[in-house]
């Protein structure tokens with residue numbers, strides 16, 4: 407099979423120096439595993455962090471990719487719940503453990519250390535495989551797992567979103583953020599966004615957001631205060647950095663802030679007086695349990711949620727796909743396509 411193999415890490419702009427497309431053996435499956443023929447795989451910022459060496463315990467050489475959709479090509483002798491040819495997607499977490507509130511120490515994500523979905527075939531334990539809801543195609547199904555799960559848990563488990571909430575989703579062009587936008591809208595909340603691009607703000611508004619501000623504007627905080635009527639009940643943030651203290655200023659009493667990422671690094675400051683006086687609830691969130699995944703699929707099916715697909719690249723053009731993510735050019739999910 408052909409696979410995109412990461413051989414070395416580095417903060418280079420030319421991703422073809424780090425990865426090579428190679429012919430490698432199709433993985434052999436055990437009794438409890440299935441072999442999936444991948445039609446589409448989607449990128450996550452995690453793939454970029456790993457390629458750049460900004461991730462712990464990197465194993466090389468490795469096939470990255472946490473998200474994939476395709477068909478069951480082969481199955482182990484203990485697998486009774488799937489037939490060859492079933493259309494499936496993958497729950498990309500292993501070893502969550504028994505506590506719903508947080509993952510085990512040996513928690514893993516598909517696509518490092520285990521070989522992932524940036525290949526024509528991937529092997530996965532059958533308990534992590536789901537037939538996908540009726541409506542999406544393969545490209546759309548491949549967009550859901552990691553980002554959709556993260557957005558779902560952040561909004562519904564951590565922030566306990568209500569339909570009366572005003573929600574702020576930061577960096578709306580991102581993969582997780584684009585799912586948070588869609589899920590919050592379907593749940594009936596009012597959504598406000600930030601982005602570094604006015605075009606992306608306009609796109610979010612065309613999807614259903616109330617309005618948004620460009621975080622590059624020095625006045626972004628005041629602009630957001632005006633637009634939200636000084637009422638923000640929930641913040642879903644994946645970037646952190648110098649903006650974080652501004653979210654605390656903007657929050658209403660009793661607001662919930664959920665951090666699922668820190669693309670810009672640590673928050674510059676945290677005014678604890680505001681945190682306790684406003685009785686804020688600050689949570690972290692990482693992906694989700696298999697029940698969260700099931701609930702997300704049920705929610706997307708019931709509400710006919712369509713992921714926002716930014717662009718689909720033939721897998722051989724993966725360096726362009728990585729460049730697009732590195733330069734924050736995308737709105738939604740970047741998808742790779744393998745031969746059907």
Ligand SMILES: NC(=O)c1ccc[n+]([C@@H]2O[C@H](COP(=O)([O-])OP(=O)(O)OC[C@H]3O[C@@H](n4cnc5c(N)ncnc54)[C@H](OP(=O)(O)O)[C@@H]3O)[C@@H](O)[C@H]2O)c1
Nearest residue numbers: 451577578579580581582601602644645666667669692693
């Ligand atoms: N905890 C978890 O389980 C989990 C799961 C998934 C992702 N993550 C982390 O979450 C982050 C986003 O992941 P992703 O896959 O969604 O990445 P992505 O698709 O590459 O999106 C990143 C987005 O960050 C936004 N951004 C850049 N500067 C910003 C700023 N100053 N303020 C607000 N947003 C800013 C950009 O939004 P605009 O284009 O709109 O400007 C960009 O599109 C990454 O750090 C990732 O590692 C964590």
